[in-house]
Amino acid sequence: MKLWGGRFTKPTNELVDEYTASIRFDQKLAKYDIQGSLAHVNMLAKCEIISKEDAEIIAEGLQAVAKKIEAGEAELTEVNEDIHMNIEKLLIDEVGAVGGKLHTGRSRNDQVALDMRLYLRDALVALSQQLLDVQQALYKQATENLDTILPGYTHLQRAQPVLFAHHMMAYVFMFQRDLDRLADSFKRVNQSPLGAGALAGTSFPIDRHYVAEQLNFDGICDNSLDAVSDRDFVVEFLSNASLVSVHLSRLCEELVQWSSAEFNFVELDDAFCTGSSMMPQKKNPDVAELVRGKTGRVYGHLMGMLTTLKGLPLAYNKDMQEDKEGMFDTVETLQGALALFAPMIETMDIKKDNMYQAVAKDYSNATDLADYLVGKDLPFREAHAVVGQVVLDCINQNKYLLDLSIEEFQNFSPVIEKDIYDVLSPEAVVNARNVAGGTAKNRVEEQIVTAEALFSKSESWIIKRKEQIARIIEK
Ligand code: ARG
Numbered sequence: 001m002k003l004w005g006g007r008f009t010k011p012t013n014e015l016v017d018e019y020t021a022s023i024r025f026d027q028k029l030a031k032y033d034i035q036g037s038l039a040h041v042n043m044l045a046k047c048e049i050i051s052k053e054d055a056e057i058i059a060e061g062l063q064a065v066a067k068k069i070e071a072g073e074a075e076l077t078e079v080n081e082d083i084h085m086n087i088e089k090l091l092i093d094e095v096g097a098v099g100g101k102l103h104t105g106r107s108r109n110d111q112v113a114l115d116m117r118l119y120l121r122d123a124l125v126a127l128s129q130q131l132l133d134v135q136q137a138l139y140k141q142a143t144e145n146l147d148t149i150l151p152g153y154t155h156l157q158r159a160q161p162v163l164f165a166h167h168m169m170a171y172v173f174m175f176q177r178d179l180d181r182l183a184d185s186f187k188r189v190n191q192s193p194l195g196a197g198a199l200a201g202t203s204f205p206i207d208r209h210y211v212a213e214q215l216n217f218d219g220i221c222d223n224s225l226d227a228v229s230d231r232d233f234v235v236e237f238l239s240n241a242s243l244v245s246v247h248l249s250r251l252c253e254e255l256v257q258w259s260s261a262e263f264n265f266v267e268l269d270d271a272f273c274t275g276s277s278m279m280p281q282k283k284n285p286d287v288a289e290l291v292r293g294k295t296g297r298v299y300g301h302l303m304g305m306l307t308t309l310k311g312l313p314l315a316y317n318k319d320m321q322e323d324k325e326g327m328f329d330t331v332e333t334l335q336g337a338l339a340l341f342a343p344m345i346e347t348m349d350i351k352k353d354n355m356y357q358a359v360a361k362d363y364s365n366a367t368d369l370a371d372y373l374v375g376k377d378l379p380f381r382e383a384h385a386v387v388g389q390v391v392l393d394c395i396n397q398n399k400y401l402l403d404l405s406i407e408e409f410q411n412f413s414p415v416i417e418k419d420i421y422d423v424l425s426p427e428a429v430v431n432a433r434n435v436a437g438g439t440a441k442n443r444v445e446e447q448i449v450t451a452e453a454l455f456s457k458s459e460s461w462i463i464k465r466k467e468q469i470a471r472i473i474e475k
Contacts (some may be wrong), residue, residue: 003088017078021078021081021082022324023078023080023083023086024078026112029112029118029119030087033111033115034062034069036114036256037087037102038059038063040194041058042214043206043207043211044104044105044215050101053066054098054101058095058102060095062087065090074086082112084115088100105195105206106195107228109197109316109394110193110195111194113193113228116324116327117190117191117193117217120189120234120327121465121469122469124182124185124237124465125186125462126335127244128462129462130338130342131179131338132458132459133338134345134355135179135455135458137341137343137346138168139172139448139451140346140347141350142165142172143207144167146163146445148163148352149161149430151359152364153361160433161365161439163439163444164350164352170249172447172451175244175247176193176451176454177243185240187218188233189237190221191217191220191221192212192219193221193228193230195208195211196221196224198228198230199224199314199315200225203223228315229312229314230316231320234326234327235309238298239302241302245299245334246295251341252289252292255285255348259288264354264383268287270283270284272285272287294337297329297330297333300326305323306323308322314382315374361400364429365401365425365426365429366390366401368425369383370384370386371432372385372420373386373415373416376415386403390409390412406418
């Protein structure tokens, strides 16, 4: 008989069992469900709602069930619908009827909300660590490439030269915002919904704070209806994950471009590329492509969750069972991508000479010629027009700015002097951007110092939260 079978006179249609069951996917919550139940049963005994003896039997039974599930020895069935009822059933099989006291003062509605939060806070800490690893790989490439110059692009047209370190640091700061968002959302995830019951609270004299303390929550959800209905924390996570995916996919796209014969700026390590079954010469940046591709499913989960929640009346509705697969898949998708990304970035070979050639054989120093003329008191707009003519003339003659003789320069503007050759070299052009946050070497070094401080802040946050969530009660 079903745990809720009392009111029914007929068995459930088999297709209904199959359709409504979540056990296929929510078994990922088993560990968290048992942690929550242990905290709950301790509280029931402390508040004298059940006896200490019964609580001990139940707690031991739960530990036994946990071991069986972990060892793959427990039978999880669709007839028992979800992880919560499967575990309760296994507990009753283990310890007998007394196991039926566990669910006193609790509903699956507050229970599932609790499990989701316990799962997600672990995932947030793990993902933060992985983001930090990726940042540190980018940082390492930056520190090793403080003299490597490549074209910076706008509209994918060469625009102005930048340090490769500057480019790497751009991503370090992007991933920092992602990490900050995950850390900030942790506070809202780490609130205990348990004790909200089905929707209205419970008539038993429970102690919600005691449960929250045992599970190392920062506090409890203030309103029982909100506690069981709220999936904002899932949406927020999916949204934050979408931004991580945006950032990863942009970097992926650059890696794909840079490793093509057309750019030839980097070579990804063989260990992170794959070949073609037909064309023997091929070495494909599959990892970067697939990470870029998987962005779609992460956005999809965000849209799916928002749509599922739209217009749902308070409080719990079965629709909300749809919160799980997208969340799990997003966590696993990001974990997979981030695990590959740190070593892929770290091992990539930077083709400094090719990058330099792309800057030297180009007109990306044209702005600096215009700025030079401004220094000679020409209004910028006039300087822009003069340099436009110089560039056009160079293109027609198949020359670059630095190929022009001083006489040729002076034909365009008599104020140009010999020092122009120092101004237009790639190094000079880069170092002229000596503004806070600019690409001049000393400004990139400043960014590196800033990033180091951010890394140690992230490290302490991770350590603090890791300790907090590891201190889960044993009994
Ligand atoms: N499996 C359900 C879910 O994931 C658990 C909560 C079910 N509650 C209920 N009243 N049917 O949402």
